[in-house]
Amino acid sequence: MTNPDGVEVTGVRHPRYDEILTPDALAFLAELHRAFDPRRRELLARRRRRDAELADGGTLDFLPESREVRESAWRVADPAPGLVDRRVEITGPTDAKMTINALNSGAKVWLADLEDANTPLWENVVSGQLNLRDAIDGKLEFTSPEGRRYALHDGDLATIVVRPRGWHLAEKHILVDGERTAGSLVDFGLYFFHCARRQLDRGAGPYFYLPKMESHLEARLWNDVFVHAQDRLGIPRGTIRATVLIETFPAAFEMDEILYELREHSAGLNAGRWDYMFSVIKKFRTRGADFLLPDRNAVTMTVPFMRAYTELLVRTCHRRGAHAIGGMAAFIPSRRDPRVNETALAKVRDDKTREAGDGFDGSWVAHPDLVPLCREVFDQVLGDRPNQLDRTRDEVRVTAAELLDVRSTPGGHTETGLRNAVSVGVQYLAAWLRGTGAVAIFNLMEDAATAEISRSQVWQWLHNDVTLDDTGDRVTRDLVERIADEEIGKLPGAPGDYATARALFMEVAVADDFADFLTVPAYERMP
Numbered sequence: 001m002t003n004p005d006g007v008e009v010t011g012v013r014h015p016r017y018d019e020i021l022t023p024d025a026l027a028f029l030a031e032l033h034r035a036f037d038p039r040r041r042e043l044l045a046r047r048r049r050r051d052a053e054l055a056d057g058g059t060l061d062f063l064p065e066s067r068e069v070r071e072s073a074w075r076v077a078d079p080a081p082g083l084v085d086r087r088v089e090i091t092g093p094t095d096a097k098m099t100i101n102a103l104n105s106g107a108k109v110w111l112a113d114l115e116d117a118n119t120p121l122w123e124n125v126v127s128g129q130l131n132l133r134d135a136i137d138g139k140l141e142f143t144s145p146e147g148r149r150y151a152l153h154d155g156d157l158a159t160i161v162v163r164p165r166g167w168h169l170a171e172k173h174i175l176v177d178g179e180r181t182a183g184s185l186v187d188f189g190l191y192f193f194h195c196a197r198r199q200l201d202r203g204a205g206p207y208f209y210l211p212k213m214e215s216h217l218e219a220r221l222w223n224d225v226f227v228h229a230q231d232r233l234g235i236p237r238g239t240i241r242a243t244v245l246i247e248t249f250p251a252a253f254e255m256d257e258i259l260y261e262l263r264e265h266s267a268g269l270n271a272g273r274w275d276y277m278f279s280v281i282k283k284f285r286t287r288g289a290d291f292l293l294p295d296r297n298a299v300t301m302t303v304p305f306m307r308a309y310t311e312l313l314v315r316t317c318h319r320r321g322a323h324a325i326g327g328m329a330a331f332i333p334s335r336r337d338p339r340v341n342e343t344a345l346a347k348v349r350d351d352k353t354r355e356a357g358d359g360f361d362g363s364w365v366a367h368p369d370l371v372p373l374c375r376e377v378f379d380q381v382l383g384d385r386p387n388q389l390d391r392t393r394d395e396v397r398v399t400a401a402e403l404l405d406v407r408s409t410p411g412g413h414t415e416t417g418l419r420n421a422v423s424v425g426v427q428y429l430a431a432w433l434r435g436t437g438a439v440a441i442f443n444l445m446e447d448a449a450t451a452e453i454s455r456s457q458v459w460q461w462l463h464n465d466v467t468l469d470d471t472g473d474r475v476t477r478d479l480v481e482r483i484a485d486e487e488i489g490k491l492p493g494a495p496g497d498y499a500t501a502r503a504l505f506m507e508v509a510v511a512d513d514f515a516d517f518l519t520v521p522a523y524e525r526m527p
């Protein structure tokens with residue numbers, strides 16, 4: 001197969017890859033790259049400038065220049081087919097087994113994850129696109145090594161909503177004019193090119209979750225990409241719908257503006273709690289006790305700064321006619337320990353009950369076994385209604401000071417928490433480098449977001465001279481190194497099996513310079 005001029009594919013072409021990497025699809029990616037990659041790079045540079053301002057003592061606030069957007073009356077487009085009722089959404093990568101299980105799960109929506117629950121191994125990038133297309137065509141099947149067969153059910157399946165990679169990640173296997181392409185545009189472009197018309201023919205549409213954005217200007221870039229793509233393929237404007245994850249600290253101050261930029265393409269906002277916690281540490285990591293978080297498991301959704309964030313999200317969405325989608329239930333049910341299940345499921349129920357009571361229109365789960373529980377909780381609040389868009393939460397008033405009130409978060413800094421962070425980080429990176437982005441660790445589904453929390457907490461504690469409450473030890477590099485060796489010694493296999501993951505974890509957790517994303521250096525270690 002001949003590539004279009006200026007396009008080079010360096011990844012191996014396995015069987016059926018030419019069905020995705022067609023000349024026309026690659027030409028479409030080249031158009032997107034040439035039209036939008038310069039702006040993407042400019043916005044990433046803007047992020048770096050803003051980070052430097054925060055490190056120098058700056059702060060975050062609602063933007064004075066967009067006050068009119070926040071205070072004027074406008075609404076996003078009405079919900080699109082398949083996105084009216086979103087009471088239960090399941091998340092997961094796009095391997096064949098997960099694709100089938102998610103679509104069959106009984107959830108209303110499947111977040112088909114090409115980002116945090118996936119790794120950008122070349123084989124995952126292309127096979128995920130094949131699986132999505134085959135699923136839409138009703139042809140996807142899978143047989144496990146043990147001989148178990150998986151196939152799509154007849155009848156209602158979950159609506160597919162694809163999450164492409166964030167603006168910061170490159171795709172090194174597709175070059176345009178000698179430059180790496182943006183992973184975001186590759187993931188979006190291949191799916192849109194091959195599946196947009198297919199989805200319309202099924203009565204749905206090309207729907208997306210947009211991750212890691214830090215400003216409404218980044219949402220504007222996505223909106224321009226959507227307009228270009230629809231015009232280019234002869235699909236009506238407004239057909240694309242996108243739900244934005246509010247999972248960075250700066251984005252929490254620009255929710256109205258983000259919805260406004262995407263309004264004809266907007267499907268709502270999601271409370272991406274794990275990355276949000278990571279972003280809080282990342283943006284204010286040099287600011288001492290005012291932004292020092294305790295053990296990860298102590299930071300619940302009811303602590304003041306997280307409560308302010310979710311309350312504002314629901315109010316903002318419903319005021320604009322957009323869905324508000326709650327956070328992840330990451331628990332993985334155990335078939336061996338009923339007591340673990342009983343305790344964890346009670347916490348999941350409490351979490352989903354709080355979200356439904358606060359006005360969220362739906363919520364996320366990571367495992368099919370949690371779909372019935374989440375659906376039951378939202379059924380009790382919604383009844384026959386498809387959503388809670390009529391609950392505008394006009395009584396909610398959230399200030400910038402409340403969003404920034406990290407200092408009021410209760411909880412301590414313990415060796416148990418430090419050990420958990422180190423062990424989760426190393427185990428996750430070991431799996432990520434092998435090509436698996438969603439990993440069950442200690443009965444929780446860990447992905448790149450939770451690994452980011454783990455390593456950033458270690459960095460924050462180390463660089464802010466934290467003393468552990470339970471042992472009295474100060475967090476030092478030597479202590480982290482010792483704990484890493486001890487925790488690796490508890491894992492299956494030989495310590496050498498984790499050597500690369502351990503080295504990478506130390507690079508992003510204890511170095512003087514803070515890496516923006518652990519997946520960036522990790523990607524360079526991946527073939």
